[in-house]
Amino acid sequence: MLSGVKAGLVSADVLRREQQELRRQERNNKHLEEESRRSETVFRDKLGRKRDLAQERLEQKQKAEAKSEREEQYAKWGKGLAQGRQQQQNVEDAMKEMQKPLARYIDDADLDRMLREQERDGDPMAEFIKKRKAKESREKKEKPRYNGPAPPLNRFNIWPGHRWDGVDRSNGFEQQRFARLANRKAVQELAYKWSVEDM
Numbered sequence: 001m002l003s004g005v006k007a008g009l010v011s012a013d014v015l016r017r018e019q020q021e022l023r024r025q026e027r028n029n030k031h032l033e034e035e036s037r038r039s040e041t042v043f044r045d046k047l048g049r050k051r052d053l054a055q056e057r058l059e060q061k062q063k064a065e066a067k068s069e070r071e072e073q074y075a076k077w078g079k080g081l082a083q084g085r086q087q088q089q090n091v092e093d094a095m096k097e098m099q100k101p102l103a104r105y106i107d108d109a110d111l112d113r114m115l116r117e118q119e120r121d122g123d124p125m126a127e128f129i130k131k132r133k134a135k136e137s138r139e140k141k142e143k144p145r146y147n148g149p150a151p152p153l154n155r156f157n158i159w160p161g162h163r164w165d166g167v168d169r170s171n172g173f174e175q176q177r178f179a180r181l182a183n184r185k186a187v188q189e190l191a192y193k194w195s196v197e198d199m
Contacts (some may be wrong), residue, residue, distance in 0.1 A: 153178065 006018065043051040056091055076084065081091035102113050151160045154174050 146160045146162050148166045
């Protein structure tokens with residue numbers, strides 16, 4: 001039978017022995033039950049190796065943190081660094097204005113500076129101030145530029161240095177390249193016109 005006892009007509013003596021045998025087997029298996037209750041489930045990968053779930057969770061958490069940090073950095077770069085600085089400056093200015101009292105008096109230095117920096121139409125001194133600022137900016141050291149006749153084209157559109165004497169000392173590669181490009185474009189255009197001629 002499924003319980004491990006004999007089927008059919010059995011004497012009391014045989015039945016008693018069988019029950020004692022069953023109890024002994026249960027006692028022998030009791031420690032196995034206790035061990036199995038306290039034991040943890042063992043997870044294995046496809047190759048049969050044990051998996052460390054705590055380590056995997058920690059790695060996933062680290063990956064998620066790195067990914068979120070990277071996405072945050074890209075979002076910051078996507079906005080534009082100058083725009084971010086400008087926004088931060090606007091917030092700081094707003095906080096500074098909030099700290100001031102509601103009523104502004106004539107001796108307020110920030111209000112005075114802001115009104116002075118505004119440009120108004122019909123201001124007779126504005127043109128004088130612009131000229132003075134332009135003169136100051138011209139006085140700043142500027143790199144000299146080439147001022148001679150138009151230089152020959154090159155593939156990088158680099159302007160020659162200020163000491164260039166205007167003599168073309170190239171081996172003609174740039175001109176050949178531009179000629180090839182122009183020829184290829186003309187042939188493509190001609191082929192296109194020829195292919196759609198009958199339509």
